[in-house]
Amino acid sequence: MFADERKKIMLARLASHSRLTVGEICRELDASESTVRRDLQDLEELGLLKRTHGGAVALEIASFEPSLLEKDVAFSEEKHTIAELACSLIQPEETILLDAGTTTLEVARILPNYRLTVVTNSLPIAQELSSREAVQLLLVGGEYRPRTGACVGLVAVQTLQKLRVDRVFLGTNAVDVNFGVSTPNAGECATKTAMVDTAREVVLVADHSKLDHVSMFQVCSLARLAVFVTDRALPLVYQEECRVHQIQVVVPEPIDS
Incomplete structure (x- = not known):
């Protein structure tokens, strides 16, 4: 065997x-x-x-992990803003990887009408894009987690290791200036790490509520990011970390009073 x-x-x-x-x-x-x-x-x-x-x-992590529905209704306006900014980075004919999550689901909902190859481990994202004729869709399989709508684990990791994509849009439960990007579930972590490793460019999409939080499993350090898309100006300590590692920070234009 x-x-x-x-x-x-x-x-x-x-x-x-x-x-x-x-x-x-x-x-x-x-x-x-x-x-x-x-x-x-x-x-x-x-x-x-x-x-x-x-x-x-088996790894059953005690850390709180909100459900997909709970996350979808939280900070929905901020997620839409982030999704609009993230979509502005996408170019025609690219191969992009959309991580499972509610912010990346919003990216899928408003994806530009380009010819694209989209790889995802998210069943909700795959369903969202299934009728888009311009999109060539590749669904990564694995152990399905109803709580997050994600396929994770060994099969997902092995599939991702055989792929190369232009950029990954990575969601997260937590971002910390020292610990980086993290998640409370081991299978999700292994899958997200494989996504990071397969991408030419890593784009983190996370609203301000995720900052200064640490979950049990580290996905990657901030230094691995190429772009950080969020809904408001980052605290100074994050701005400095992004400057040191040459991470492009994308936030909404300030509204004139």
């Missing part, structure tokens, strides 16, 4: 039982203990499980 097949079986077992032991997997897969432990180490490095003495457990 190939390593990828073993890992898929391990993740399926964790999804249904929340924990597994090395002995159980060795017997089920007819694999050596060293092979199983190596597979578990690989999956832990991808952020898909937590190894324990004698096995592994």
